Amino acid sequence: MxxxxxxxxxxxxxxxxxxxxxxxxxxxxxxxxxxxxxxxxxxxxxxxxxxxxxxxxxxxxxxxxxxxxxxxxxxxxxxxxxxxxxxxxxxxxxxxxxxxxxxxxxxxxxxxxxxxxxxxxxxxxxxxxxxxxxxxxxxxxxxxxxxxxxxxxxxxxxxxxxxxxxxxxxxxxxxxxxxxxxxxxxxxxxxxxxxxGPREAEAVNLLETNYRHVNIAFANEMAVFCHDLGVDLWDVIRCAETKPFGFQAFRPGPGVGGPAAALDPNAVPLFAAMPAQGQARMLGHPLRMVELAQEVNSRMPRYVVQRAAALLNEHGKSLRGARVLLLGVTYKADLASQEGAPAREIGTRLIELGAQLCYHDPYVPQWRVLDRPVPRADSLWEAASEADLTVLLQHHRTYDLQGLAVKAQLLLDTRGATPAGAAARL
Ligand SMILES: NC(=O)c1ccc[n+]([C@@H]2O[C@H](COP(=O)([O-])OP(=O)(O)OC[C@H]3O[C@@H](n4cnc5c(N)ncnc54)[C@H](O)[C@@H]3O)[C@@H](O)[C@H]2O)c1
The missing domain is CATH 3.40.50.720 (NAD(P)-binding Rossmann-like Domain)
Incomplete structure (x- = not known):
């Protein structure tokens, strides 16, 4: 046929x-x-x-x-x-x-x-x-x-x-x-x-992709700012999203991954000048919001590690030698893909700072960081109770966070998924 x-x-x-x-x-x-x-x-x-x-x-x-x-x-x-x-x-x-x-x-x-x-x-x-x-x-x-x-x-x-x-x-x-x-x-x-025309349709893609990155970056910036002020950003978002107009909630997280990367306008070859010849010219002026969003979002893995170290420190422990359990190493909840997931950079930095790393992810049977296999926790609750610190990076649907908050010695929740007061949230 x-x-x-x-x-x-x-x-x-x-x-x-x-x-x-x-x-x-x-x-x-x-x-x-x-x-x-x-x-x-x-x-x-x-x-x-x-x-x-x-x-x-x-x-x-x-x-x-x-x-x-x-x-x-x-x-x-x-x-x-x-x-x-x-x-x-x-x-x-x-x-x-x-x-x-x-x-x-x-x-x-x-x-x-x-x-x-x-x-x-x-x-x-x-x-x-x-x-x-x-x-x-x-x-x-x-x-x-x-x-x-x-x-x-x-x-x-x-x-x-x-x-x-x-x-x-x-x-x-x-x-x-x-x-x-x-x-x-x-x-x-x-x-x-x-x-x-095609240019408008192509620009729709640019707008939609970068809209997401810019808004996540703003939420990430607010997370750092609110933590320093002692303000619970998750509560702020919960209240703000009741506004029926002019506001769409985005949430902070440990970094941005996935296939739809921010489109970096600094490196954009434009085919607009002489389309018939297919010649490219460079844009000459960047979309500064997008540049800034990339900068802010790319700092989040490092910030998560800082928060992890500070949390251990508050409880009289140092990151060096601490047993750290990472939960969810994929780029998105309930998906298996690890493309661009911030977990890799977070894992790398934790290992470099001397932490003993293990991970749990129902979708990832094996995980390597710095070319070394990271031990996989089979029993989630046992691993959480043994680890000095558990860091939730991805909220897979199967995770019972209330139970985890009880079992874990210390829980850092980068997704704001735990009930208020049950864990340290980003
Ligand atoms: N994955 C998403 O959610 C998503 C969302 C929006 C836009 N996009 C865009 O869609 C495009 C494709 O992304 P994807 O995620 O499907 O990529 P992918 O890597 O999953 O798949 C691309 C496929 O194209 C094949 N391929 C490679 N060279 C080819 C060629 N010369 N001719 C025909 N096929 C070829 C590859 O073997 C692969 O199977 C990208 O531009 C991406 O940015 C993806």
Whole structure:
């Protein structure tokens, strides 16, 4: 059966998209450049952090297949690029995989195809970077094929919002491009939001991602400030969030991890100046709020270690030689991914300061810090009662914090999840 849709890149963004489309009856083919990765998916082995195995089984039963053969890309009506754009050493997004995916597609692109980019990119990338790559073989975007940008808004582990009920923002190079992409996504999403163009849709991604980082940074700054003043910030937030307008609660924590890193505008190559040639220029002036947010958030692991040392000190103990139990080493509650999780830096600093570290995490069977395995506590309550200090870094649903607060000799709660007065909170 010729597929309707090709998803290029079957990771945390691409595979759920392929799943939603397959479930809606769209014929989907997945393109992965690595044949072994494609074979794994066809054998029912899910890449970590993407889908449940049962979901992939259902997709395969519904006709979905992965392939490393770019020839299939010439037989679809819609192609969505979900290639990774990791942060490079210079903290700029690395577009190498998007470029490789675009070249694979360009070689097989047919007239009337709708091409959508979903990867996180800076404003101007779809028109200034992707478009020239796709037009290499003579077809023109807006005339011969449709081209649009649509930010991925997946929130891994979110039980309430998924692709179907999260509004989908789309910005096409022309109004017809927007409509073609809207008609496609309308098959499995409830609400389409039309942006003026790809740059606006790309800037939506920049705004949403950085909004989160900036607000978490403000909450983190408030946490440090309130602790120094002897104010219970968690109580402050509880009260503030009763305001029915003009306030959205963000909470402090031990640091920010996960795949959606803050987009550092200092290193942003903009493709706006000469989009036809695909040339980049640098922004020249940074988004200072984002810079500051990164600085504040990146200081939190160190602050947690300082608070840990101070807490032990208050109880006549030193960090050197202390048994410290870390609870939850993933970047998000109830997920297994450790991507960018602050636990690693906290663990490193604790070990460097002479603490005897162990950890507990129902999702992480083995954990290494400084290239050494960290002992895993099997019995949570026993470990908490033996440790001089227990530090809650991630509030997994399975943790009974009331019980823990009773069992632990000292408990530092970086998530404000313990009942007031039961532990030292960040
Ligand atoms: N994970 C999220 O929650 C999330 C949320 C919003 C936006 N995004 C963005 O979506 C994009 C993809 O992220 P992800 O988390 O799915 O990444 P991922 O690393 O989970 O998956 C990317 C997949 O693309 C494949 N790939 C690599 N090179 C390719 C190529 N040339 N052609 C086709 N496929 C290729 C990889 O093998 C991998 O399977 C990124 O730009 C990311 O910033 C992710």
């Amino acid at each position: 010729p597929a309707d849709l090709a998803v290029l890149g079957l990771g945390r963004t691409g595979l759920p998209l392929a799943q939603a489309a397959t479930a809606a009856g769209v014929g989907v083919i997945g393109y992965e450049p690595d044949p072994a990765a494609a074979a794994d998916i066809n054998a029912g082995r899910v890449p970590p952090g993407t889908l449940a195995a049962a979901d992939l089984r259902r997709m395969l039963a519904g006709g979905f297949r992965a392939t490393a053969d770019p020839a299939v890309l010439g037989r679809v009506r819609t192609a969505v690029i979900c290639a990774p754009t990791p942060l490079g050493e210079d903290r700029a997004l690395d577009l190498t995989a998007v470029s490789a995916a675009a070249r694979a597609l360009a070689g097989h692109l047919r007239p009337h195809t709708t091409v959508v980019l979903e990867s996180a990119v800076y404003p101007g990338t779809t028109e200034g970077f992707l478009r020239p790559l796709l037009e290499a073989d003579g077809l023109r975007a807006g005339r011969d094929f449709h081209l649009a940008y649509s930010p991925s808004r997946l929130d891994p582990g979110n039980r309430d919002f998924h692709l179907a009920n999260t509004p989908k923002v789309i910005g096409g190079c022309t109004p017809a491009c927007t409509e073609a992409a809207a008609a496609f996504y309308g098959r499995f999403t409830e609400r389409i939001v039309r942006a003026r």
